[in-house]
Amino acid sequence: MTQQPSILDNLHTIKQQIATLEQRYERPAGSVRLLAVSKTKPLELVQLAAQSGQHAFGENYIEEGIDKQTQIADPTLEWHFIGNIQSNKTRLVANHYHWVQSIDRLRIVTRLAAQRAPELPPLNVCIQINIDAEASKAGCQPEEVDQLVESIIGSPSLKLRGLMAIPAPRQNLEDQRHVFARLRDIYQQMQRDHTGVDTLSIGMSADMEAAIAEGSTMVRIGTAIFGSRDRP
Numbered sequence: 001m002t003q004q005p006s007i008l009d010n011l012h013t014i015k016q017q018i019a020t021l022e023q024r025y026e027r028p029a030g031s032v033r034l035l036a037v038s039k040t041k042p043l044e045l046v047q048l049a050a051q052s053g054q055h056a057f058g059e060n061y062i063e064e065g066i067d068k069q070t071q072i073a074d075p076t077l078e079w080h081f082i083g084n085i086q087s088n089k090t091r092l093v094a095n096h097y098h099w100v101q102s103i104d105r106l107r108i109v110t111r112l113a114a115q116r117a118p119e120l121p122p123l124n125v126c127i128q129i130n131i132d133a134e135a136s137k138a139g140c141q142p143e144e145v146d147q148l149v150e151s152i153i154g155s156p157s158l159k160l161r162g163l164m165a166i167p168a169p170r171q172n173l174e175d176q177r178h179v180f181a182r183l184r185d186i187y188q189q190m191q192r193d194h195t196g197v198d199t200l201s202i203g204m205s206a207d208m209e210a211a212i213a214e215g216s217t218m219v220r221i222g223t224a225i226f227g228s229r230d231r232p
């Protein structure tokens with residue numbers, strides 16, 4: 001229980017840090033959105049964050065995220081699915097989230113596009129790039145982005161918003177910036193080629209500054225808001 005006020009302090013601190021970094025790197029004020037990553041965290045903490053005005057939440061486990069949505073029952077909140085998508089669960093993702101940031105293969109695009117209920121607005125999607133080609137991580141290779149983009153823009157029930165990535169951990173700011181700059185280049189090319197692309201989802205608790213320096217429009221912050229996790 002003593003933990004709860006710290007969530008609000010943490011949120012406040014993160015928002016101030018984002019504002020400071022926008023200024024430091026000459027980004028327009030308000031150009032970096034905050035996604036609160038609430039995976040594995042109890043409902044009460046998510047509720048507290050929502051009551052304090054946090055609007056967008058990221059979840060990695062499909063059913064856990066849907067449970068929270070059902071229990072909080074606040075239609076103004078925006079839910080992002082950011083975890084690995086198994087193809088037998090795409091129907092749940094398609095119909096219970098506003099955004100999916102972890103698109104990495106054609107089969108998932110096809111299934112989400114077909115399963116999104118026609119009465120819902122288009123599902124916002126980002127393509128996840130495995131920028132360090134790590135065997136353990138989801139995401140496509142940069143060369144695979146174009147064919148995913150073509151498939152997404154050919155699907156009226158999906159709306160292409162941009163890119164998401166989780167680079168391998170790097171200790172210093174320069175190295176972190178270097179990998180994010182490669183992602184920014186791919187993102188800017190996508191923006192030149194397609195209308196409506198407005199989201200570069202990069203930056204987590206440990207590399208938020210580098211991401212904002214390189215043009216992130218959405219940082220996904222878990223630990224720095226909700227504390228450390230037992231599960232990844």
Ligand SMILES: *Cc1c(COP(=O)(O)O)cnc(C)c1O
Nearest residue numbers: 037082204205220221222223224
């Ligand atoms: C867990 C997770 C985050 C948040 O990471 P923190 O280091 O806790 O800020 C962001 N993005 C994705 C895709 C995640 O799985």
